[in-house]
Amino acid sequence: MQNRFITWMLVFLLAGLAHAQDDKEKFKARYESLPADSNFDPHDLSGIWTLTKNDHSLGTPAPPLTPAGVAAMAGRIVDKAGVIGNAPWYTCNPMGFPRLLNDDEPMEFIVLKDRVLQLFQWEHRIRVLWTDGRELPSGQNLENLGPAWYGHSVGEWQGNTLVLNTVGLEERAWLDNQAHPKSFHARIEETWKRVDSNTLELQLTLYDPEYYTAPYVGSKKIYKRMPKDAATYFGWYGLFAGITEGICAPMNEVDGYNKGFRDPGQAKR
Amino acid sequence: MRRISILLFGLSIVVTPLYAHHGRGATYDMKKRVTLKGSVSRVDWRNPHVVIFMDVKDETGKVVTWGFENAGVSQLAQEGYNRNTLKIGQEITAIVNPAVNGAPTAIVVKVILADGSEIMSRERGQNPID
Numbered sequence: 001m002q003n004r005f006i007t008w009m010l011v012f013l014l015a016g017l018a019h020a021q022d023d024k025e026k027f028k029a030r031y032e033s034l035p036a037d038s039n040f041d042p043h044d045l046s047g048i049w050t051l052t053k054n055d056h057s058l059g060t061p062a063p064p065l066t067p068a069g070v071a072a073m074a075g076r077i078v079d080k081a082g083v084i085g086n087a088p089w090y091t092c093n094p095m096g097f098p099r100l101l102n103d104d105e106p107m108e109f110i111v112l113k114d115r116v117l118q119l120f121q122w123e124h125r126i127r128v129l130w131t132d133g134r135e136l137p138s139g140q141n142l143e144n145l146g147p148a149w150y151g152h153s154v155g156e157w158q159g160n161t162l163v164l165n166t167v168g169l170e171e172r173a174w175l176d177n178q179a180h181p182k183s184f185h186a187r188i189e190e191t192w193k194r195v196d197s198n199t200l201e202l203q204l205t206l207y208d209p210e211y212y213t214a215p216y217v218g219s220k221k222i223y224k225r226m227p228k229d230a231a232t233y234f235g236w237y238g239l240f241a242g243i244t245e246g247i248c249a250p251m252n253e254v255d256g257y258n259k260g261f262r263d264p265g266q267a268k269r
Numbered sequence: 270m271r272r273i274s275i276l277l278f279g280l281s282i283v284v285t286p287l288y289a290h291h292g293r294g295a296t297y298d299m300k301k302r303v304t305l306k307g308s309v310s311r312v313d314w315r316n317p318h319v320v321i322f323m324d325v326k327d328e329t330g331k332v333v334t335w336g337f338e339n340a341g342v343s344q345l346a347q348e349g350y351n352r353n354t355l356k357i358g359q360e361i362t363a364i365v366n367p368a369v370n371g372a373p374t375a376i377v378v379k380v381i382l383a384d385g386s387e388i389m390s391r392e393r394g395q396n397p398i399d
Contacts, residue, residue, distance in 0.1 A: 105343065121343070230347070233346045233347075234351065246316060246341075246343070247316075248317070252315045252316060253316070253317055256313060256315065257313075257317055257320065261313075261320050261338065262374075264368075264374055265297070265368030265370060265372045265374035265375075266368075266370065
């Protein structure tokens, strides 16, 4: 009996490993055909990029939460077997920063003189990352500005690394698929480095002493440049090439998919 | 022996990925496959997941409308599929993982056309679970 149990566990384990590998490689077709170019400007991040790994989190275990952090997670339901969670984006609320950054769909950098624009295919979203030397909003100004789903961001080049800082984040947006919180007074530091012509490295650190007992240091994430043909659909090139737009329309997602298709097949919620 | 069992069980939970990018939960019995034969009655070619409906006759001759979901629009588009790949009234065979609760909803494994060709196949990586 015990041997049979162990056999089944091994089968389950190996199947999980195989699937996890598939999952990890699922974006590979988007970028693998692009040849390398040794002559590149490390400050030019422009282009359409895709994550190499499917991971909707910061990629590392979260530090222990403070009591306030635990309270902030109350009522959040994470997906598990047979149960649909209540992630805000399931009903077309914004994923917010940094969750959108860790999503599946491609992202485009547009580098301007005084700011860097980051466009996201999913949500058809834009982040404005100011590089004009301004300070982050703080104190009463930040309190008056209030929370924003994607916060307020400034950046500067430190050598060949673009260092971004974001504050004023909306607390109702989950940090990740595990429903981790982040407080309005948190700061997220984000570093981008173009390590070769087709590769960007990203690293995030959440500084949030209200909700976490230590800084939450994320893993290094890799983005690969998408060749033009991988972002061309039926002759139409671009991140928002019509058919690929990722606008979350409640008519589609809530009324169409959730109520019209998904929910009848659910065992329970 | 018991410790090994617990360790393996724990590891199996850790490495089994969560599917739900858009709240799919664990709707489907991924170990079970059902073969549906019938005609396409509706194509919802939109995000978050493309859903195709088809009319299938059950053993008593009664027509049941099944719906099966696919990947999102961009993923299917990257494989060359579009909203005209399947047309209303077209006869198809769909191999699917059905809903756990017995509802006529499912997630597709592959679609087989009248000429025997297979399209939108998860087995070939064309229709990933996202």
